[in-house]
Amino acid sequence: MTNPPSILRDACLVVAEIAQAHDGSLGTAHALIDAAAEAGADAVKFQTHIASEESTSREPWRVKFSRQDATRYDYWKRMEFTKEQWRGLKAHAEERGLIFFSSPFSPLAVDWLEELGVPFWKVASGEIANKPLIDRMLRTGKPMLVSTGMCTLEELDACVGRIREAGGEVVVFQCTSEYPCPPERVGLNLLSFYRERYGCPVGLSDHSGEIYPGLAAAWLGASMIEVHLTLSKRAFGPDVPASLTPERLRQLAEGVKFMRRMRDSPVDKETAAGRLGDLRAIFYRSLVARSDLKAGTVLTEDMIAVKKPGGGLSPDRLGELIGKRLRRSVPADHPFGESDFAAEEEGDGR
16 A cells, blocks of 8 residues: 655645546546556545435536536436445555545545545535534544635634644645636635644645646645646546646646755755856856967056966956066966966066
């Protein structure tokens, strides 16, 4: 089994949120796991729906996108997998080196996932006020990843407080429940706000359909970047406009690693300059003779040129050389050195 880091404190995991992108097809769900692994994601996240445990025929549509489902309940029914099918999905993910977890939407879904041994729970923002569901997850003693998309700050305070009272670990995710989310409402400023308010790691659940918020969040110290995955922008489903293709997911995964390496590797300027000694010698310049000069010549500015490579007297010493007397003859392009000049008492005739 893939072992996730302890509550993500020293990580920045890229999570492919598969959610409903499988459209009820087990084969497509497995294909999405392969796509996530090949793109370089660290984890896959699903949503575990059991229609009879979470919904009724009166549940309204968020967006009436389906031509085959008469009601939202029918849609959730079509999205279901059996417990054994979930077991197969988890095994497949772990075979591909991915962490597998899921958002449960009923206590029964928690029981199924707990039996499978998921490493932590993702609390969907619409479930933050669902005390029986939260309590069922808390009883497992596993870390809780809390999404904030639809909740008020008061509700979030209460949820985080409840987790803390139970001795649980928590990660708070900035999330905007718009699909796709425009850049003006991504809310990256809330990462530091939640980190300071709750003293916990933070993550970004991004619905922009772009890689830029995730890259910025990685730089800002997010512990997890969660993005929706679709096999194609022509795929069916309400989340497709807010999803990344496998190609874009790869760009994000590579970029997050690059960002974190930069962020976690502060550079000392003097040390960096010292490492570039050879380049400095090539690209810097020296003061050199513009033409052949005889011994005894008193230098004037037009006798001196500034040319590559470095290693000789620095150009900022040009003024010091004017008026100096050559101790010996030098050829054109000779880099001047201290030994080329007569001592001052020789040079001024004393």
